[in-house]
Ligand SMILES: Nc1ncnc2c1ncn2[C@@H]1O[C@H](COP(=O)(O)OP(=O)(O)OP(=O)(O)O)[C@@H](O)[C@H]1O
C-alpha cells in the first residue's frame with residue numbers, strides 16, 4: 001500500500017483489506033513499515049506494543065540486527081497474532097488468521113543508517129551494498145511468504161529506503177488516493193519512481209553472482225479512491241472531477257472506493273477491529289458492503 005502523499009488513507013485501507021481477506025478464511029500477514037506505527041496501533045494495544053519493544057520484536061529491531069551484522073533473524077520471529085481482531089475472525093468461523101509485524105517510532109533512524117550503508121570505495125562495493133540494502137526485506141520475506149495467502153505492507157508517506165525495500169519485495173502495489181488536486185497530482189511521478197527503481201535494481205542482478213535471482217516487476221494493481229463523499233448517491237461534484245481525471249488518464253483504478261465517515265474510521269483503531277468487520281446502523285452496513293466489494297476486486301486483480 002503506497003503513496004508518498006500523507007494522510008490519504010493507506011493505513012485505514014491496509015487494516016480493512018487485510019482483515020476482510022483474513023475473515024474470508026485466508027492467512028494474511030500485515031507488515032507496518034511506517035515509524036508512525038498507526039497500523040500497529042490499529043490492532044495492538046499500547047501495553048502489548050511496549051512488551052514487543054522490550055522483547056525487541058519490531059521491524060526496527062530486525063533492521064537494527066541487520067545493521068549490527070547479525071544477518072539471520074527470520075521475520076517469523078517478529079510475527080504476532082493480534083488478539084481482538086483474531087477473536088472476531090475465529091468467531092466468524094471461516095478459518096482465517098491475521099498476523100502482523102509491528103513498527104516502531106525509531107524506524108526513522110534505521111532509514112538513515114541504511115542510507116549510510118550505501119556507497120563504497122569501489123564500483124563493486126557500491127553495487128554490492130546497493131543490492132544488499134535493497135534486497136533485505138525481499139529475501140527474508142521469501143523465506144516465510146509460503147506460510148501466507150497474502151502479505152500486505154503498509155508504507156510510510158515517502159519514497160525512502162524502507163519504502164523501496166517494500167517495493168522490491170512486492171509483486172504488486174495499490175495506490176490509495178483522496179479525490180483532490182494535490183492527492184491526484186503526484187500519482188504519475190510515483191509510478192515513474194517505481195519504474196526507475198525496478199530498472200536500477202534489475203540492472204544490479206545482471207552480474208554473474210546474481211544470475212539465479214529473478215528480476216522484480218512490481219505491478220500497479222490500481223488506485224483506490226478514499227474518503228469519498230456522496231450526495232444523492234454519487235460522489236460530490238468536486239470529487240467527481242478528480243475521479244474522471246484518473247479515469248481518462250488510463251491508469252488502473254478500482255470501481256469500489258472507501259466512503260468518508262469520520263466517526264466510524266476514527267474510532268476503529270482504538271477498538272482493534274477495522275470498520276469492515278463490524279455490524280451496525282445503515283451507514284456502517286453500507287461501508288461494510290462497499291469495502292467487501294473492493295476486496296473482491298483486489299483479490300480478482302491479484303489473481304490476474
Ligand atoms: N474513509 C474515511 N473516512 C473518514 N476518515 C478517514 C477515512 N479513511 C481514513 N480516515 C482518517 O484519515 C486520517 C488519515 O488516514 P490514514 O492514517 O489511513 O492515512 P495514511 O495515508 O496512512 O496516512 P500517513 O501518510 O500519515 O501514513 C486518519 O485519521 C483516518 O482515521
Ligand SMILES: [Mg+2]
Nearest residue numbers: 010011034038
Ligand atoms: Mg499510514
